[in-house]
Amino acid sequence: MLKVKPVSAERLPELLRRMPKAELHIHIEGSLEPELMFALAQRNGMATAYPDVESLRRAYVFDDLQSFLDIYHAGTLVLRTEQDFYDMTRAYLVRAASDNVLHAEIFFDTQTHTGHGLSTEVVINGLHRACVDAKSELGISASLILCFLRHLSEQEAFEALEQALPLHDKLVGVGLASSEKGHPPEKFARVFARARELGFRLVAHAGEEGQPAYIWSALDVLKVERIDHGVQAVKDPLLMARLAKERIPLTVCPLSNLKLRVFPALAEHNLKHLLEAGIVATVNSDDPAYFGGYINQNFTQTFAALGLTAQHAYKLAHNSFEASFIDEKRKRQYIERLNASFETFN
Numbered sequence: 001m002l003k004v005k006p007v008s009a010e011r012l013p014e015l016l017r018r019m020p021k022a023e024l025h026i027h028i029e030g031s032l033e034p035e036l037m038f039a040l041a042q043r044n045g046m047a048t049a050y051p052d053v054e055s056l057r058r059a060y061v062f063d064d065l066q067s068f069l070d071i072y073h074a075g076t077l078v079l080r081t082e083q084d085f086y087d088m089t090r091a092y093l094v095r096a097a098s099d100n101v102l103h104a105e106i107f108f109d110t111q112t113h114t115g116h117g118l119s120t121e122v123v124i125n126g127l128h129r130a131c132v133d134a135k136s137e138l139g140i141s142a143s144l145i146l147c148f149l150r151h152l153s154e155q156e157a158f159e160a161l162e163q164a165l166p167l168h169d170k171l172v173g174v175g176l177a178s179s180e181k182g183h184p185p186e187k188f189a190r191v192f193a194r195a196r197e198l199g200f201r202l203v204a205h206a207g208e209e210g211q212p213a214y215i216w217s218a219l220d221v222l223k224v225e226r227i228d229h230g231v232q233a234v235k236d237p238l239l240m241a242r243l244a245k246e247r248i249p250l251t252v253c254p255l256s257n258l259k260l261r262v263f264p265a266l267a268e269h270n271l272k273h274l275l276e277a278g279i280v281a282t283v284n285s286d287d288p289a290y291f292g293g294y295i296n297q298n299f300t301q302t303f304a305a306l307g308l309t310a311q312h313a314y315k316l317a318h319n320s321f322e323a324s325f326i327d328e329k330r331k332r333q334y335i336e337r338l339n340a341s342f343e344t345f346n
């Protein structure tokens, strides 16, 4: 691990922006900016619920996860063609590359879109083609994680998995998203067991709003390798010790937690506590078009609110590569670039 030189509070945002990083928790549908949403609605000859971009943005005030998911779902209605999925993903990858994201692991779901009459192929092919083009044109690598919607049934998750299987080589893993409370990981034990047999990497949202027991069961029943959010783990010292000992990464999303009122203020976020407890935490944007910031804004605002340092920045970026699903050789290459960026920063 690199010995990090101190950086002044004034220079820290620049360090955070320039530092190479991986983003491991981004729902691509949550990157759909109002401007693109209106453009897609027009291209597809659809009416929109709000007259203009400004009034739509003004509606982005949430009480909790469910109040967000309702608006988020309405936004996905404009996605109708493979090109729509391509354009949305391209826009995110351009933005991420400008934030010095070297690698992104992108969540998406098919159940929302098949529920709107689209095929699984339209969704996955559009997303995948954008990832392939971004690698050659922007130099950013990206892989795809299909999330099951936990408010729907086990049977529906099995159907989503089945429909995605012909496109298996375009996916790296499966995850679990949507309304957490009342939908424990155990509901999807058999689907995750099947996905595991099929060779998918496994992640799940747990402990965003839900109790630490959901994190335990995501680990022990679903056998996931990373926990998405996981911030409620601090309520359970035994769980904290396990996460640290087994180096189970948490993909933390500070601005999301603020906007969905998981914490009353960014200054009360527990990211610093997680890091100091030895947990492999990372910083991510979750649904940046809705929560007021892409990954670099998550870094700069959280660092300012919590008084985090260059040493924390290095740790978080290092964790992001360590926790990713890329192979060991590429991990080493990315970490070398990270080290070089810290060594040459002045």
Ligand code: ADE
Pocket (backbone or CB within 6 Å): 027, 030, 065, 177, 178, 179, 205, 208, 256, 286, 287
């Ligand atoms: N889907 C999109 N964003 C989500 C979040 N923060 N939690 C659960 N499901 C989501």
Ligand code: ZN
Pocket (backbone or CB within 6 Å): 025, 027, 177, 205, 228, 286
């Ligand atoms: Zn999420």
